Amino acid sequence: MPLHSSITDQHPIFLSFYGDDFTGSTDVMEALALNGIPTALFLNPPTPEEIQQFRLKNTVSGPQQTLAAVGVAGISRSLSPPEMDNHLPPIFKQLSQIDSAFFHYKICSTFDSSPQVGSIGHATDLAHSYFPSSYIPLLVGAPSLNRFCVFGNMFARVDGSTYRLDRHPTMSRHPVTPMNESDLRVHLGKQTDRPVRLMDLFALEADEATQQAALNELTEQSGDYLLFDTYNDAHLLSVGHILWQKRAERQQLLVGASGTEYALCNYLQQQGLLEKPPSPNSPGKAEPIIIMAGSCSPTTGEQLKWIIQQGFADVRIQGEKLVHPDERNNEIQRVKTLALEALGKEQPVAMYTALGPDDPSIAATNQRKQTLGLTDTPTSALLARAQGEILKSLLEKTSVKRVVSAGGDTSGYIAHELGIYALETLMPIAPGVPLCTAHAKQPRFDGLQIAMKGGQNGKIDYFASIVQGSA
Incomplete structure (x- = not known):
């Protein structure tokens, strides 16, 4: 067994x-699974009975098919504190019924948050009520x-x-939570009354007694x-030692x-308590594939331009028409007609609403939505809902077995539309954005190979790597 019994004897x-956020949740699943801890990511909080009955389809974590870690793909990064008050407590309550050694409120490694949207401080205060702990470790660095x-x-x-994060070309320009402060103590201090203390590099590199x-x-x-400084893997190892030795009796x-x-x-x-399994075998090449992108990040924009130059069908989705009730269906x-024509010729398809943050369609879509008085629903949600419908229809009419969604809202709506209730890691492609296997109630979507990519993740040839099924 890759996971030593001394770890799971006390807590199953x-x-x-x-x-x-949805896409960032697969990052945690991948980190655990590839290091030997069998993990599934659920769309809704599972009951202890559902966890016990769940069986993995793949063996990337080793031969064990039962779960040793479980997660929920959430949306709190897009919520205001009052919305968090309604949304998070029922989820935390359900997860607190799982007998685990640790509970992790996972945030983005670029600390996307503000006092008004995605407040990490407010969410942590809510979580602490269900997972009381003597101290709250905060680890944001991830050298890999x-x-x-x-x-x-x-x-x-x-x-x-x-x-530095406040000068980052993407994060300093983030449309919802622009980062204008790189000191996480100052940034988080605007979201919580809890003091934020720092264990810096000097303390981490000191002798054990110091x-x-x-x-x-x-x-x-x-x-x-x-808060822990983290610059390299040696610091990460020191933090791991502290987290393990100073953990609470239950659900730290x-x-x-x-x-x-x-x-x-x-x-x-x-420490010999966990065995890292061999690198998983590639699931092989799959063509044609479908890319469904709702992300407006510059990284995704460049990835789309690159893959279209390599021969993917270029299918732009006109957002300004999707937000108009009378033009949406047409x-x-x-879009479906164009995609089906390409897929019928075995041509992979790249479908998208924008090519980067400066795409004129973004302003045009928002302007039209405002003119129509559609202010109750975010633009991203209106577009993502339609993208989920489109992808579902295409999959039902074809034999495509591998897809990519780019963007958190897009991924969430696609998963909902396909009736996916859980994901597991199939193959690492790029750090934090693995190729996954879907668990769904409908046979057509059960076992679907899907990658849910955050906007900033992956190299320029990420989509080509998905086609090949290898990093």
Whole structure:
């Protein structure tokens, strides 16, 4: 067994988690599964009975088919604090009934949040009521994802250049939660009254006695955050040691990005308590595939332009027509017709609403929506709902077995439309965005191979890697 019995004897589930956005949730699942912890990501909180009955389809974590970790793909990154008050407590209550060693409130490694939208501080306060812990570890750095926390400030590396987060070409321009402060203590301090203490590089690199003294001093006050610097894998290993040794008796609350899972797994593997399985075999090439992109990020835009140059059918979805009630159905039919023509010729299809943040269609769509007085529903939700309908129809009429969705809202609506209730890791493609296997009640969608990509993830040839089924 890859997971030593001493880990699961006391708690049958090693870790449960809630991801504050859909695509980022697969990142945690991948980190656990590829390190030997059998994991499934559910769309709704599972009951203990559902967890016990669930069986994995793949063996990327080793031969064990029963679960040792479970997660829920969430939406809290897009919610206001009052909306969180309605949405999160029932989910936290359900997850608190799972007998796990840890509960992780998973956030984006670029700390997407503000006091008004996606407040990490407010969500943590709600979670602490269900997962009371003497201290709240906060780990955001993830070296494998090119995310680094240095003296409390967050950095991200893009195309060979490293940016402080408030100068990051994407995050500083984020349309909802632009990052104008790189010091996470200051940024989080605007969202919570809880003090945010820092275990910096000097403390992490000190000898064991000095490190322990610093840790004791930093966690004197119950309920405070403890932010960990993380620049390299050695720091990650030190944090993993601290998380494991200082865990609560049950459901230690953790807050942070997927570096949290890498820290724990690295430490447990070093201690011989967890065996890392061999790299999974490629599921092989699959053609044609369908890409359904709702992300407006520059990374996804460049990936789409690149793959269209490689021969993918170029199918632009006109958002300004989708938001008009009288034009919506005709636009959906037009798009489906174009896609089916290409798929009928075995040509892969790239479908999208925009090519990057400067695409004129974004302003045109928002302007038309405003003119029509459709202010109750976000534009992204209106578009994503239609994209889910389109993809479902295409899959029902073809034998396509592998698809990609790009963007959190798009992925959420696609999963809902296809009746997917859980995902598991099939193959790593790029850090944080694996190819997954779907669990669905309808036979056509059960076993579908699907990648749900965050806007900023992956290299320029990411979609080509999905076709090949290999990194």
